[in-house]
Amino acid sequence: MSITYLDAIREAQARALADDPRVFIYGQDVGAFGGAFKATKNLAQRFPGRVIDAPISEDAMLGLAVGAAIEGMRPIIEMQFADFSTVAFNQIVNQAATLHWRTSVPCPITVRLPCGGTSGSGPFHSQSMEALYAHYPGLVVLTPATVDDAYSMLLEAVAIDDPVIFCEHKYLYYHLKAERLPTEAMPVGKARISRPGRDLTIVAYSAMVHEALAVAEELSAERFEIEVVDLRSVKPLDTDTVMASVARTGRLLCVGEAWPWGGVTAEVIARVASEGFELLDAPPQRLNAKDTPVPYHPNLWAAHRPTARSIAAAARNLLRR
């Protein structure tokens, strides 16, 4: 048996629907059609009346979710693409994210964002939104990089009493496979050491974890031992695991598929620099996408985002310092 990252997301939703009558799914084409990526395939048939097609009204989709959450439901909202969540931005950051702090009423909503680039998708079907949402208080932002995490973290997202932005990477949907669904899981908020090492820490999340692991393998032939930290969750951000890793290696490279200004890689470096400057043997580095919209053509796209090749080059530079 082989389970893809996408299968894991579908199975997690099936289990959430089966286990908890408060859960429902609302999004464009999620019903009989099964979703643009088939992340809800057959769920409408298995759970009648609980997997519901929405009009192309992202603002109203999120507003409806907030109202339902106030009534004790646990909605899962599927954005067809993460990019379109900007239409719902107001309801997410001003309505959902402020509700508990203002009124003491929890707002348990899971917003699934199919994010990140795939070849040929262009400026409006490729964005990585995690930094935007992590900036706002009142939100939890998850970025699973493995099949196991896609399954277990989505289940945990539905159980969390706050709005959760669940960034699922479209490139991983079909490329990533596991033998079976996990039976145990690390909790949300804990980073994972995906590969241990002693010469350099690469902090990554989502699809970039796999690029970083490829670099670690490549550089092992050059006798470098690269430690790869998978953040798993960018908010909360597991500073302790990152600091412990930097304490072991003395060198830090942060990699993110999102744009360079601010963001997750900047946050990680700010924390390490302010709390663990003395642990560093070289200036911390970061690698992000270029500061332009995501390009359409595969040649341009491959150069726009960090890849194993560009990460390896940055790693070698840092190891020489």
Added chain:
Amino acid sequence: MVHTTLNPGTVGEPCQSRDEFVKAYQLMLLARILDDKFASLYRMGKVHGGVFLGRGQEALSVSFGLALRKGDVFAPLIRDGAGRLAFGESVLEAVRTFLGSPLGPMRARDGNVHRGRPREGMLAMISHLGAMISVVNGVLFAHRLKGVTNTAGVACIGDGATSTGAFHEALNQASIEKLPLVLVIANNHYAYSTPNDRQFACRSLLDRASAYGVAGHAIDGTDLADCLRVANLAVRQARSGGGPQLVVADLLRLCGHGEHDDAGYVDPALKAAPGGRDCLKVATDVLLAQRWGDEAALAAWRDEASREVEAAVARVQREPGPDPYQQDWCALAARHLAEGFANGEAAA
């Protein structure tokens, strides 16, 4: 099915019982006196932030607050003090929120018109106009999923909010789902200073009803009798499966957008027109004409309302303000996922 009902309304039409009219009138009076007190406190510098009043819109607001009952959902906007009182909010809660008491429902974290108790059906508005409509949809949608029947929801907006994407998305959504939503537009002719002709180009905002396939109702917002009649009708129709109801009331706000605004932009012709009448004065005339009360009764009601407002203000002014050192500064309900920032910095 498109089902548009136009109800032009007749001033002074005696279609309510005395008890209903008097109850509504007393709440209007209380709301007006409370508003006057807020304006006074604002001028004395006792209010943090702005003060936004419902003067001139009490008849409309109170009618929809009264048409709802426990188990329903109400999303008032900035000029719905009367509707809030009618839906069950106490004067004390309103005063506590305006004066920033931590004992109020928003615990001084949010203020003035943003108060609410969502779990009790009173939503706490955000400032982004039109944004509460789909939240009311969500509450009603959840009722359906949970098998809760016979409920209705009212969302209040002004003419300006009809220009937002949120309004159109939410009204369309309610229509698709045939939700028991009553969407009340108080057309007071100005969104802050912007007049209707810079806000929309359709003949009437009621055109929006047929555009979205929902029932439409017009109200003379200065006439309490008309407001009560249409509010009861619209809420009853929504509750009984008639789908969303769009209500458009014609009226004028008899104050600035906020107390910082002298409203010098309001066309004198509008003030002189029937729509510019003071709904409280109109209701007083009806009350006296119907012999549902006399001058002595009115004076007694006024005194009672003033005493309640003054007592609440005196009490809240003795309450301590919020202590920043007692705050947990945690926006999450799932506290174990809090970042541990302190004073804006990452905790060491």
